Amino acid sequence: MTGGSFSRVGVVGLGTMGAGIAEVLARGGLAVVGVEIDQGALDRGRGHLERSTGRAVKRGKLTEDAQREILGRVALSTDFADLGDCDLVIEAVPERLDLKRTVFAQLDRVCRDDAVLATNTSSLSVTDIAVTTGRPTKIVGVHFFNPAPVMKLVEIIGTVLTEPGAAARVADLVKGLGKTPVTIGDRAGFVANRLLFGYLNQAAGMLESGHATRDDIDAAMKTGAGLPMGPFTLMDLIGLDTCLEVLDAIYAESRDRRHAASPVLRELVTAGLLGRKTGRGFYAHDNSSGDEEKAAGAAPVVGIVGVGPLADAIAALCDRAGSEVRDSAAGLAGCDLIVEAAEGAEAARALLSAAVQAAKPGTVIAVTSVDGSVIEQAMATGRPSDVVGLHLPDPAAGTLAEIATTVATDPDIADRAVGLVARLGLGVVRCRDRAGFIVDALRFPYLNDAAAMLGAGYADADSIDAAMTLGCGYPTGPIADLDRLGPDRAVTVLRALHAETREPALAPAPLLVEHVTAGKPLR
Structure with a gap:
């Protein structure tokens, strides 16, 4: 030798x-x-x-x-x-x-x-x-x-x-x-599995809690987060028994609740439904595929209230779809859909109350602010049955819209909101009114885990990014993602998730908070 x-x-x-x-x-x-x-x-x-x-x-x-x-x-x-x-x-x-x-x-x-x-x-x-x-x-x-x-x-x-x-x-x-x-x-799950399985397990928990459907969660992460496949498709491919083994091993060492296997996963494994290799897991693998809903009908008339990057992105989407855009109080009366795209909750409330007075009954009113829950904004309008939450996980790409319904949203309004937004050329998924909708609620805790790993000195930024791109087929690594999306946005969403769940693992990693305060990217 x-x-x-x-x-x-x-x-x-x-x-x-x-x-x-x-x-x-x-x-x-x-x-x-x-x-x-x-x-x-x-x-x-x-x-x-x-x-x-x-x-x-x-x-x-x-x-x-x-x-x-x-x-x-x-x-x-x-x-x-x-x-x-x-x-x-x-x-x-x-x-x-x-x-x-x-x-x-x-x-x-x-x-x-x-x-x-x-x-x-x-x-x-x-x-x-x-x-x-x-x-x-x-x-x-x-x-x-x-x-x-x-x-x-x-x-x-x-x-x-x-x-x-x-x-x-x-x-x-x-x-x-x-x-x-x-x-x-030597830490359970090392880099790739530690980061991947926390996210996969959270998706299983999200399904179990009734927050969104299996198909909508998979579509959201594929179309809205740019992943090669959604979490349930991936778990079925890996094998649910393998998923359970990895989660149990990480949880035994870390006692981190993000890795405490979701009951639905354990139930499927106990029943012998292990995914693709047994023909059934989260999906039945019989080669039949559900038809995607196709948007039909003319492009809607859209009112946009508020100014800023989000308002501009929505206006650009409307232009692409051939939708008429109105932004004056007088023009709002004839709109099918009114989107509040203000920056900050206070500005949003003021603009919304003016918009609601102008809108005809049954107009779909969509609120976009991420720093206040949809139901609070809906109640402030005085007509909460007409209000849905609207979130574009990647406004620049303009590929996916998440529609959140509250307990007060009229089911017909929810259906109409999905149809109208689909006619703007977007993929549409539905979820309940919870912090982070689907994409951000799954994406930012995973990115937070990566920031915590970096902060602990367990692996450097290049190693963490290489683990996820080369080991899991992600288009970009988590540290690169945090810098692209902005550590400030990550901290805002994580604080909202933590306030809602009181889950310790969802509190922003100290390293993230430090970088936001310093105004510095992670790399």
């Missing part, structure tokens, strides 16, 4: 994940020893390797000669003793502590004293595994993401016992394989 590099690497467990890791190592020119429990499991592992590399050949990403070379570098065995000559061994067995400890006890016996042993865990404590071996200084965590040949991120975890050189050498190996290593300490 020269220059601290690894030339022969073992992989224990050749399920989808282990076979993927073996493929990545072999593609990188390393000699690989793949070990499975019995011949049947070994044959399945060989099948994974042949299918995955075969798909790459079909797509023209690999030649048949290169495929043969890669497969030729992987020696398959059912005998742990064959790992005796490896410089590094990566364990990739199922996520059960007892099972992993058993594997490490065997590795301890057969591997050379100077060999580094790594666990590919997504949620278990690396320290818990390390202390049961006779070489805790040589144990690291190496968390590949599924599918390993495609995903760029690898989290490298050092414990308080790991010798500094071990984690650094594994990180160098990972970089040499064309991946992006992020080196961090």
Whole structure:
């Protein structure tokens, strides 16, 4: 073994994940020893390797000669003793502590004293595994993401016992394989899962509380937050049993209620409805898709009261849809929809009372202020049955509108509001009158978790952003998102969420508040 590099690497467990890791190592020119429990499991592992590399050949990403070379570098065995000559061994067995400890006890016996042993865990404590071996200084965590040949991120975890050189050498190996290593300490969920699963769990809680429907929450996060898929589609893809395992592991360590698994998630798992792999989870996976509501009818006449960036954005949307816009008191009488787009609650109240007097009965009145609840503003108008909340999570993009109804909103008005806003060319989702509507109520707590992680020095801004973009497929990382959306807006929404729920994890992270006070971006 020269220059601290690894030339022969073992992989224990050749399920989808282990076979993927073996493929990545072999593609990188390393000699690989793949070990499975019995011949049947070994044959399945060989099948994974042949299918995955075969798909790459079909797509023209690999030649048949290169495929043969890669497969030729992987020696398959059912005998742990064959790992005796490896410089590094990566364990990739199922996520059960007892099972992993058993594997490490065997590795301890057969591997050379100077060999580094790594666990590919997504949620278990690396320290818990390390202390049961006779070489805790040589144990690291190496968390590949599924599918390993495609995903760029690898989290490298050092414990308080790991010798500094071990984690650094594994990180160098990972970089040499064309991946992006992020080196961090041993905390449940590490960076990516800790941030991702707090958000997914909150979405499940939001569904359970009746705040919004499954389809509206998924549509809101996809269209309004620009995510590749909504939380329920993603949980069904990951597997609800896996989601529950990760949440339970993080909660056991942190006692943070954001990671206390939502009862609906536990109920689905108990019922064996685990998502895509069983055909049903939050969705029934029978390839039928619900028809989206299409907006029909002429573009509405829209009254806009208030001035500022939001009023301008709404006016631009109306122009694009061919809607007539009116902003004089006299013109409001003939409007289908009146939107209050004032800056600040006081200004909004004054403008609203004038608008309400001018509007004909049954006109939809939409309030947009985020610093006061919709019901308070609705009651102040004297005709609360006509009032809905309207929120554009990304006004510049002009893709999604959230409509919040209060207990006083007339159901016909709510339906009409959805129809009118849809005719402006926006996707529309509905929710109840709660702080943050859907998108901000889910987005800002996740961003707050990232700010808290940064503030604690657990990972730097680049590592946190890389974890979410490369590990979870997010279009942008959370620290970049906070700077784009504005730490001040984050703090405003988080304070409203905290005041409403009294949930300690929703109080703005001290680092965020400090940056807002200093007027400085996080980066």
